[in-house]
Amino acid sequence: MDKSKIVFHSIALITLVVVFLFFWYLIENTHTEIGQQPTANSQQPTADSHLYLLLPISLLAILLGVACAFYLEERLPPTNWFRRLIESEVAIFTGIPSLLYGLLAVEIFVSYTLGSSGQGWGVLFYAEVLTFIVLVMPLTIRTTQAALRSVATPIRESAYALGASQWQVLSNQVVPLAFPGILAGCCRAMSRALAAAALLMGIHTWGYTHETAISAGIHSRYVLLLVAALLFSTFFSFLKENPT
Amino acid sequence: MKSEKKQSILSIRKLNAWYGDRQILINLSFEVQRRQVTALIGPSNSGKSTLVRCLNRLNDFTLNFRFTGEILFKGRDLYASMVDATEVRMQIGMVFRKPIPFRCSIYENVAYGPRISGVNTSVRLDAIVEKSLRRVGLWDEVEPILDGTPDELSIGQQQRLCIARALAVEPDILIFDEPCGELDPMETPKVEALVRNLKADYTLIFVTNKRRQAARVSDFAGFLYCGELIEFGATEKLFTNPQDIRTEQYVTGKLG
Ligand SMILES: Nc1ncnc2c1ncn2[C@@H]1O[C@H](COP(=O)(O)OP(=O)(O)OP(=O)(O)O)[C@@H](O)[C@H]1O
Ligand SMILES: [Mg+2]
Numbered sequence: 001m002d003k004s005k006i007v008f009h010s011i012a013l014i015t016l017v018v019v020f021l022f023f024w025y026l027i028e029n030t031h032t033e034i035g036q037q038p039t040a041n042s043q044q045p046t047a048d049s050h051l052y053l054l055l056p057i058s059l060l061a062i063l064l065g066v067a068c069a070f071y072l073e074e075r076l077p078p079t080n081w082f083r084r085l086i087e088s089e090v091a092i093f094t095g096i097p098s099l100l101y102g103l104l105a106v107e108i109f110v111s112y113t114l115g116s117s118g119q120g121w122g123v124l125f126y127a128e129v130l131t132f133i134v135l136v137m138p139l140t141i142r143t144t145q146a147a148l149r150s151v152a153t154p155i156r157e158s159a160y161a162l163g164a165s166q167w168q169v170l171s172n173q174v175v176p177l178a179f180p181g182i183l184a185g186c187c188r189a190m191s192r193a194l195a196a197a198a199l200l201m202g203i204h205t206w207g208y209t210h211e212t213a214i215s216a217g218i219h220s221r222y223v224l225l226l227v228a229a230l231l232f233s234t235f236f237s238f239l240k241e242n243p244t
Numbered sequence: 245m246k247s248e249k250k251q252s253i254l255s256i257r258k259l260n261a262w263y264g265d266r267q268i269l270i271n272l273s274f275e276v277q278r279r280q281v282t283a284l285i286g287p288s289n290s291g292k293s294t295l296v297r298c299l300n301r302l303n304d305f306t307l308n309f310r311f312t313g314e315i316l317f318k319g320r321d322l323y324a325s326m327v328d329a330t331e332v333r334m335q336i337g338m339v340f341r342k343p344i345p346f347r348c349s350i351y352e353n354v355a356y357g358p359r360i361s362g363v364n365t366s367v368r369l370d371a372i373v374e375k376s377l378r379r380v381g382l383w384d385e386v387e388p389i390l391d392g393t394p395d396e397l398s399i400g401q402q403q404r405l406c407i408a409r410a411l412a413v414e415p416d417i418l419i420f421d422e423p424c425g426e427l428d429p430m431e432t433p434k435v436e437a438l439v440r441n442l443k444a445d446y447t448l449i450f451v452t453n454k455r456r457q458a459a460r461v462s463d464f465a466g467f468l469y470c471g472e473l474i475e476f477g478a479t480e481k482l483f484t485n486p487q488d489i490r491t492e493q494y495v496t497g498k499l500g
Contacts, residue, residue, distance in 0.1 A: 079307070154342060155346070156305075157338075158340065158346070160330075160333055161333055161337055162333070162337065162357040163331065163413055164330065172360070177347060
């Protein structure tokens, strides 16, 4: 059981990394495209590439969310005003169904692609980025905090009683135990981001004529996104079912 | 009188403690003698755990905890500003009611303390692990499964593993907070015998709510009742000739 768990965790982790590298590669390509002078043909794919920019940004937001949760949970007392502020914001944002975020994203995205004359970075693009960040970060903060909290006080105290410092307790005891839960939260947030991206991609596809879409390989990318989203929610549910 | 003073390793002076607004400990003063077993007895919720958690600064992490008074360890104030709390906890170890081995091998459990305090050669670690496990009488039982997880051990063995883990950092004082609370009657005598045996090298503080157990293992005993130290003195005297009526009622089983 323990071994299969380790294997599964590493698969989830490796997938996260591979997905990250994949999108990173896409960003690299995007950069050259942005620099190009827009033509009637390249306009649409440019907007499309920006979509891929959203996903690595989401991943960064997830990592930031994990760091933020560590800071809130381990460094600040529950009574701290900043922690309470963030926690109540997180509660509000995670309370909003992701469908609404999806609609918001579509709204921005559609006006973005319609309105953009190919010069790329517009206010709307930043609004889109913000939507994605708000989509993933509060969720990550909440799940990471829950995972950290699930490591019982006695195990921390046993380590403290041996003279471990706060940092040592965190890195040697808490993180290994909370890791599956944290990873599950990341997968869930990533699945959310991918699903939203797939939605945008789908909407984008309808804007093309059928042939252009096929030649641009949009359909396959759409499917790829959906599959990735599904994959991550599978990871999430598996990791969630095996609490440590 | 003078020689007695030299024997004292830990002095608790006028200790008051609160969780939030609720006072848990009321004006406690007593001395813990070097290489003796000092038992703290008292009914549930009398503040025994709160008291011992002050002694190794484990309450530092409890948010609404607050105290007044002085705790001197070898004459030095434990809570003085330049004192490092992690060093205090290295010198004043603690074994809890429920044995909680870490999620790693038996060997790594015992090696954890020395490792974090900077011992990293495997030769030295091996020696420390073996010595500590021998000390608690667990070596012969676990030698073949040192790399196995502690889950396979019985609760009593796990508790002795936790004691070995605490011994591995060579503390001066070892606090036991109801170490037999979760153990079955077969395992309890082993831990009691171990406590009596450890007295030769360590100063022990033994919290229990079983009066007979305190009578069996300790040299000095304090009776805590509702946060007050009703009586403190040599165990024999406390149990056979208690000065306070509440102590007498408690040791004879009429109170608590
Ligand atoms: N972190 C805390 N915050 C608030 N109150 C606490 C906290 N820990 C303990 N208490 C309260 O302090 C009182 C004393 O508790 P303590 O654990 O010291 O008793 P005890 O003598 O060790 O009891 P037991 O024999 O059950 O272990 C109890 O009434 C308990 O409810
Ligand atoms: Mg207690």
